Amino acid sequence: MNTDSAFEALAHEQRRTLLLALLQSNPQDAGFESPTGHSVLTDAEQRVQTELYHVHLPTLEDDGYIEWNEKTDQIIKGPQFDEIRPLLECIASDGAE
Template sequence: MSEDTHVSAETYDTWFELLADEPRRRLLFELADRSPSEGAVSVPDDIAGPEEDIDALSLHLRHVHLPKLADSNVIDWNRDAGTVSCGPAYDRVRPLLRSVRSLDDICGPER
């Protein structure tokens, strides 16, 4: 592995922490599934489950999950529009997302 592609243990820890919560994973997977022409993800509408309390999810996203993802530069969060797009660090975490998704395919969803 070259110097340019080396990932520190601290970076891996951050990525695993980001993926440790289901709403954050759903958001990151939703971003992975979109093409650039589809635009940003609308939160919480694009990631809410069918029986999920939208108001509670929205509150939790705004105060916990979106700031954590934005601070890690994995997403760009437009607070005014309520949308999220891939941040500068998203492409670095994308291979880990693919691995997690492939585990989902093998083991089945956690619900």
């Protein structure tokens, strides 16, 4: 495991939330859908969405933790997801207590 990329992936709340959601789901059966266009977004929501699409999703995809279909907004576990799984399980179990 590339520890630096794993910790970088988990450093931001949006990336952690997305990876934890994938940990809890079975994306081979159904992909996790990213947040998509509400009819009217607040400025804050627009910034979050822009950051997600232009920073967080590409970062996670480049590291191989997710596969992202930009046309359908489908996100599934990537080929390197199992490398980060132990850290995600630790985070998930810590939050459950």
